[in-house]
Amino acid sequence: MGFESAINEAVEGCFASLTLSFLETLTQTQTPTSLPFPTNSLSFPPPPIFHPLSSFIVTEKYQVAHSPQLSPCQAVLILPLPSLDKQFEEFCSKLEESGSLREKIRAVVLEIESTTRLMHSGLLLVHQSRPVPEVLEKAKAQIGVLQGFYNRLAEITRECPGQYYRYHGDWRSETQTVVSLLTFMHWLETGNLLMHSEAEEKLGLNSLEFGLDIEDYLIGVCFMSNEMPRYVVNQVTNGDYDCPRKVLKFLTDLHAAFRMLNLRNDFLRKKFDGMKYDLRRVEEVYYDVKIRGLTGTGDSNDANQGVVEGEEVYYDVKILG
Amino acid sequence: MLLTRLASSTVRRLFIMASKPNPHLLHQGAALQIPPKKARTMSRTSESSSSSSSSFKEAFGNYADYLNNLNEKRERVVKASRDITMNSKKVIFQVHRISKYNRDEVLDKAEKDLAAVTKQYMLKLVKELQGTDFWKLRRAYSPGVQEYVEAATFCKFCRTGTLLHLDEINATLLPLSEPSVEPLQINVLDYLLGLADLTGELMRLAIGRISDGELEYAKKICQFVRDIYRELTLIVPYIDDGSDMKIKIDTMLQSVVKIENGI
Numbered sequence: 208m209g210f211e212s213a214i215n216e217a218v219e220g221c222f223a224s225l226t227l228s229f230l231e232t233l234t235q236t237q238t239p240t241s242l243p244f245p246t247n248s249l250s251f252p253p254p255p256i257f258h259p260l261s262s263f264i265v266t267e268k269y270q271v272a273h274s275p276q277l278s279p280c281q282a283v284l285i286l287p288l289p290s291l292d293k294q295f296e297e298f299c300s301k302l303e304e305s306g307s308l309r310e311k312i313r314a315v316v317l318e319i320e321s322t323t324r325l326m327h328s329g330l331l332l333v334h335q336s337r338p339v340p341e342v343l344e345k346a347k348a349q350i351g352v353l354q355g356f357y358n359r360l361a362e363i364t365r366e367c368p369g370q371y372y373r374y375h376g377d378w379r380s381e382t383q384t385v386v387s388l389l390t391f392m393h394w395l396e397t398g399n400l401l402m403h404s405e406a407e408e409k410l411g412l413n414s415l416e417f418g419l420d421i422e423d424y425l426i427g428v429c430f431m432s433n434e435m436p437r438y439v440v441n442q443v444t445n446g447d448y449d450c451p452r453k454v455l456k457f458l459t460d461l462h463a464a465f466r467m468l469n470l471r472n473d474f475l476r477k478k479f480d481g482m483k484y485d486l487r488r489v490e491e492v493y494y495d496v497k498i499r500g501l502t503g504t505g506d507s508n509d510a511n512q513g514v515v516e517g518e519e520v521y522y523d524v525k526i527l528g
Numbered sequence: 529m530l531l532t533r534l535a536s537s538t539v540r541r542l543f544i545m546a547s548k549p550n551p552h553l554l555h556q557g558a559a560l561q562i563p564p565k566k567a568r569t570m571s572r573t574s575e576s577s578s579s580s581s582s583s584f585k586e587a588f589g590n591y592a593d594y595l596n597n598l599n600e601k602r603e604r605v606v607k608a609s610r611d612i613t614m615n616s617k618k619v620i621f622q623v624h625r626i627s628k629y630n631r632d633e634v635l636d637k638a639e640k641d642l643a644a645v646t647k648q649y650m651l652k653l654v655k656e657l658q659g660t661d662f663w664k665l666r667r668a669y670s671p672g673v674q675e676y677v678e679a680a681t682f683c684k685f686c687r688t689g690t691l692l693h694l695d696e697i698n699a700t701l702l703p704l705s706e707p708s709v710e711p712l713q714i715n716v717l718d719y720l721l722g723l724a725d726l727t728g729e730l731m732r733l734a735i736g737r738i739s740d741g742e743l744e745y746a747k748k749i750c751q752f753v754r755d756i757y758r759e760l761t762l763i764v765p766y767i768d769d770g771s772d773m774k775i776k777i778d779t780m781l782q783s784v785v786k787i788e789n790g791i
Contacts, residue, residue: 294693295759298716302766372663402587421594464588469596 309374311363316378319356322349323384330391334437336445339395346392353385354411361417371417379423385410386419386427391434398453400428400461422475425468429478432458436488443492444521448501451493458486495523601656605665608652609672615645616672616679620729623682627740631686638683646700650676654704654712662715670718677714677722682729689748691756694719717767720760724776727753731783738790750787757784 326346333342360378364371386406393401401409406427407419435454442450462482470476622638653669677697684692698713705711734749757780767773 292759294691295763298694298720299763299766301716302763306766369660370663372660372666375663400584402583403591421591425591460584464584467585467588468592469599471599 305367305373308363308367309377312360312374312377315356315359315363316381319353319378319381319385322352322356323381323388325349326388327384330388333395334441336441336447343392343396346388350389350409354409357410357412357417361412364417375420379420382419382423383427383430386424387430387434390428390431394431394457398457400457425465426475426478428461429465429475429482432461432482432485436485436492439489439492443496444525448496451489451496455486455489455493458482458489462486601661602665602668605653605656605661605668608649608656609669612645612649612653612672613675615641615649616675619645619679620682623679623686624729624733624736626686626733628742635683635687639687642679642683645676645679646704650701650712651704654701657712659710662712666718670721673714673718674722674725677719678725678729681723681726685726685730685752686733689752691752720763720767721772721776723756724760724773724780727756727780727783731787734787735790743791746787746791750784750791753780753784753787757781 326349329345330342333339364374367373389406389409390401393399393405403419403421403424406424407414410419412419435458439451439454465479465482468479470479619638619641622634622641626634649672653672657665657669680697681692684690694714694716697719698711701713702711730749730753734746734753737743737746737749757777760777760780764773764777
């Protein structure tokens, strides 16, 4: 009983793809290989799934008679199989599509990565105390380029709406790098933190379509804070003794803001813990500078003393750095 | 580590530089007692930046809300997924009790249990997942869904000898969602992963049937498993996040071999 109902089901399922004429040819053809439905080469002619006890199957819709040319098993098994294949063919084509989409995405992401590398190497010049505006100029020019790339990503994913997070892993770390660079640049320029919405704007993204993931943004900000200690040390080496105070204040506020977040034990949490150490190192530099009276409001009674102290700080800093 | 670094640098300085005015010794001593951290509250701000820190506060308040909601939802989804897994496994165990004589009653009970899983636990999942959640939280609910697919296909095979299709499964899930809302649809990847697990269960069933003497039935199972394996070997190269799948394919081949050896 089960077999007949199974055959019925399978036959009904195949009805759309098979025509009656095909069934007529079924009883007339010598070899099954001339049948017109698509199968993959491996599965045809397949060994029978079912061993019908009777030599022919009668169903309500079709009568596949026991024909001398075709074995009953072959007649029976032809019908259920296409439905098995068809489902998997659909899967194959869907997966192929998503695979090619992913390749397109990866190509764009590689370009994003090389742009960020360019920007980063340019920005590293601030550690060698090139004037900030000059360094920023070059990096800013790349922002437009990045906008273009993110637009392309938005276009590519527009084809499959709602699947931003399916492919999100492919651009996640590069985006975090981008955010860290942008926030660093923004801080160099204004001394303020670039907000999530501002970052989105700069990259030409909008949260309705292709947005900036908030966790990516936060992780990018943590990466930015990693740059701070080194920057402060080098600024002090070059005589900017006010820098530590500014950076300390900024980083303190930032750390306090992050403390408002309820983080669970994931990557973001690890990065946030790293920020604590950045803060501590900046505090130490600030402390060094302060006790040597080098900050603007410190004592300036002895210019010579100031020079000697300056050399010692330079030396200290060289050792520390 | 920090202290030893400071100490060693101080020692070096002492060694190289001749006369040390007090500040250095002071530094060495004082460094060991770094001034205690003042309370880091947003209210401790200096003159000019009160506006920036209050905007920090507001923005980070929003980020905090976002993260809290996300994490809570994720937890609820994980819990629902675990419930689905447990109960689907119960269905599978139930089906394994099949023998020559009690086939129908075992299957009836199994199908009833499966329907209960659908109505109770999949419903919870449906309620939680909306819009981008399907892909964002996939890692949270995927194991549960795979187990569910495994149970459902297992029942169907034991009942009819055919493979339950993805659209058929999804059709049973449609009534769970409100019509105005995007329905929960199992995606291809989870379906295929569940199918891979199914072959393991079928292997167990086949071995059981052989030891029970139902050789014919075991042969049918063998054939079915072979077909699934064949289909999946074609698809696997296209699965991009296929690390799970590759392991499962290997396991699947082992299952097929075990069945064949049993027969």
